[in-house]
Amino acid sequence: MHQLDPLTAPVEPREALRRTAYLLERGRQHSRRVEAFRGAVAVVDEVGEDEIRERAEAGTLTELAGIGGSTAGVIAQAVAGELPDYLERQQREHGGPLVEDEAAAGAGDSTLDPAAAEYLAAIVGDCHSHSDWSDGGSPIQEMVLTAVELGQEWLVLTDHSPRLRVANGPSADRLRQQLRLVDGINRSLGDSFRLLKGIEVDILDDGSLDQSEEMLGRLDVVTASVHSTLRMAKGAMTERMLAAVRNPRVDVLGHCTGRLVTGSRGTRPQSEFDARAVFEACAEHDVAVEINSRPERCDPPDDLLELALEIGCLVAIDSDAHAPGQLEMKAYGAQRAARLGVPLDRVVTTWSADRLLGWAGP
Template sequence: MDAVDALNEIAFWLERDLAPAYKVRAFRNAASVIAGMTDDDVAAQVRDGRLRRMKGIGDRTFEVIRQALDGRVPDYLIALREGAEQLPGGELHALLRGDLHSHTDWSDGGSPLEAMAQAARLLGREYLAVTDHSPNLTIANGLTAERLAHQVDLIDAANEHTGDGFRLLAGIEVDILEDGTLDQEPEMLAQLDVVVASVHSKLRSEAAAMTRRMLRAIEDPHTDVLGHCTGRLVTGARGTRPESEFDAARVFAACAANGVAVEINSRPERQDPPDDLIRRALDAGCLFSIDSDAHAPGQLDFLRYGAARAEATGVPADRIVTTWPRERLLEWTGRRR
């Protein structure tokens, strides 16, 4: 096995398991150290001990490199892969073709476009929407129209150079402002493949105000997905946060009428919407989008959690837009543009 690939894949699985950041960085740094060397150079430095003394190479990363050079899949990587096979997801997880909600280092994610695309390929995805935040979310370095346009150009260029059928989709997680308008220029939104609209502020507003806010956003012709609709947090470093209050019957009826998918957000700390609201959206005739809301490559595998919840609540695969082939998905997102 290629040693650089082995180190990067180990970093991916550690990140997916929410390992400490320093541990993930150790493997990515080691991959960077040897990335410019030939296999013969690395092997020679392993034999004479120089590699072990090199900055950025520790005991565990050295052993991974040595085993890969011996033509083996490193023991540590085997253990991590076996652990991943025991994770939830069920049959529905295997049907997921893509992910419509992810973040890069253009906003509050930690990795560049290329790293997110590489991880999505590793997981067998056919497409990944890049949905960095919009300008109003300054704490997350939200993208102005100019920055977003530049990112779209880079995504287009990346897609021109891929020969494996995988495609990055140009998108945004646009903030739903207090009056229900979307926090980006309509002309810019019209150019995107995917628009996820989410509430990020005033989450404790009265139910009537929150309902009006959400309905206006759902009725906007640019909106494709209603992101993490309750805004709740159930665990994690940010603490917990209760669900926002809104008229679920009216909101889900509007989603169904406008063909807007209700996101099943797969982040462990969100699990949003809760199971009872998934069932209400299902009864209302809504579409769904199982998304990772990944902020790092390893988190793209969070889709397993969303798939397990969708399966447990009886959501049919064909009602989940992320099981659709890319052509069908893009026809749907372009329906109201």
């Protein structure tokens, strides 16, 4: 996985808008600003190149629904053969190497050091990503296109399961539709990239999974996470997680403590459970423990990650991206993995798609 090179003039209006949205996401800017640029891409696609050029020259871009002052400025400068000022500013402010959030991840060094860069370069996939089919902000195709541009070889699409209503997780019928769409995307990609069928399935209070056995059996990779009743008593939470890890359909245990350490949603303490028992079950059943790279999660904390490594667990360094510009968050997980000495051969997101599928298969 690598960092995108900055755009230079000339640049097509569509690409200028896409890159601006990506950089705003990368810088964790307000979602409304991102949505404005993502929406403008759709307008440009719908209207067509000729009319966009005519309107840019006539100064009437803002007469189009979905085009505001900032997006019109980017389009107009791109049409004129210039690098848009707004894009140039975002590249300057948010286009450099990701900097670790020390408060979130506890790193001693605030830059992505050479060891972490080596880990990041070795990561070729991602077992945890979301699209606008649940609570993500972009279409599946845009997530895939960005993953390709970043040099990834595969991506597991893991939209939420239906019980988590706040995330608008697909029902079984909608998931079937999504799987057909994934097949179509893979046919169009050929051998250059693989979009894998997955889910972030909710671990219910009794440890069962929030999707039918039949549908789970149609997926390539299943990431299972706790999203509700996070303050459950320690014994009950342990049994809940053990039941999920022992389920033969589960491949990855997502953000295992559920904690939040920073960010707009505030903070949240980690769930209490017998980590040794859970991680021993992960090792026994060949379930990877996720290193969730989102700075607000930084999950599991260092002491639990060290315990998982001591027990012999596999790990998955995942972005948990809800937008294209968040796919690079794996840099934060790579920095933690390097700092704690995670063996690279135990990181499933460094494996080829074929090796991953062989591991995750029945």
